[in-house]
Amino acid sequence: MVCFSVRQKTFRVDCNTYSRCEVVAMEWLVQEVLNFQCFLPTIYNFLWFYLKAAKANKEVEKTAKYLAVVALLGHEQLSYWTSTVAAGLVVLASLASNQDASCDRVMEVYLKHRII
Numbered sequence: 001m002v003c004f005s006v007r008q009k010t011f012r013v014d015c016n017t018y019s020r021c022e023v024v025a026m027e028w029l030v031q032e033v034l035n036f037q038c039f040l041p042t043i044y045n046f047l048w049f050y051l052k053a054a055k056a057n058k059e060v061e062k063t064a065k066y067l068a069v070v071a072l073l074g075h076e077q078l079s080y081w082t083s084t085v086a087a088g089l090v091v092l093a094s095l096a097s098n099q100d101a102s103c104d105r106v107m108e109v110y111l112k113h114r115i116i
Contacts, residue, residue, distance in 0.1 A: 008020065011023055041082050041083075042072070042082055043068045043071060043072065043077075043082050043085050043086045043089065044068060044086075045082065045086075046082055046083045046085075046086035046087070047064060047065070047068055047086045047089065047090070049086070049109075050064075050086050050087050050089075050090040050106050050109070050110070051064060051090055053090075053105050053106055053109040054090050054094055054099070054102035054103075054105050054106045055102060055105065056090065056093070056094065056099070056102055057097070057099070059097050060090070060093045060094050060097050060099055060102060061093075063092075063093035063096055063097065064089045064090050064092075064093035067089045067092060067093060068086070068089055071085055071089065083110075084110075087106055087107075087109075087110040090102070090106050091103045091106050091107065094106065
């Protein structure tokens with residue numbers, strides 16, 4: 001097994017030596033040719049944002065995370081923006097916990113970011 005450190009200035013592969021820039025360029029080329037999408041946001045990438053906006057307590061956070069797991073089980077959620085699903089989950093969790101003020105804060109933040 002060969003291990004490389006990102007701090008290395010050069011990389012030896014067989015009898016060839018490559019600079020860090022050359023390795024990055026090769027990685028970029030492979031990604032472009034193969035049309036790699038290295039990052040596709042999920043509900044979890046936005047969930048923390050809306051939980052923070054809601055100033056959610058532990059109960060709301062736990063409920064929202066549970067609902068996120070359930071939402072990810074169905075393919076139907078793929079037809080909606082993940083940010084929209086995350087905001088909706090926090091609103092549902094807030095309503096279930098009688099935290100109406102949290103719902104208002106989430107909707108305010110969500111609408112502000114959708115308009116911009």
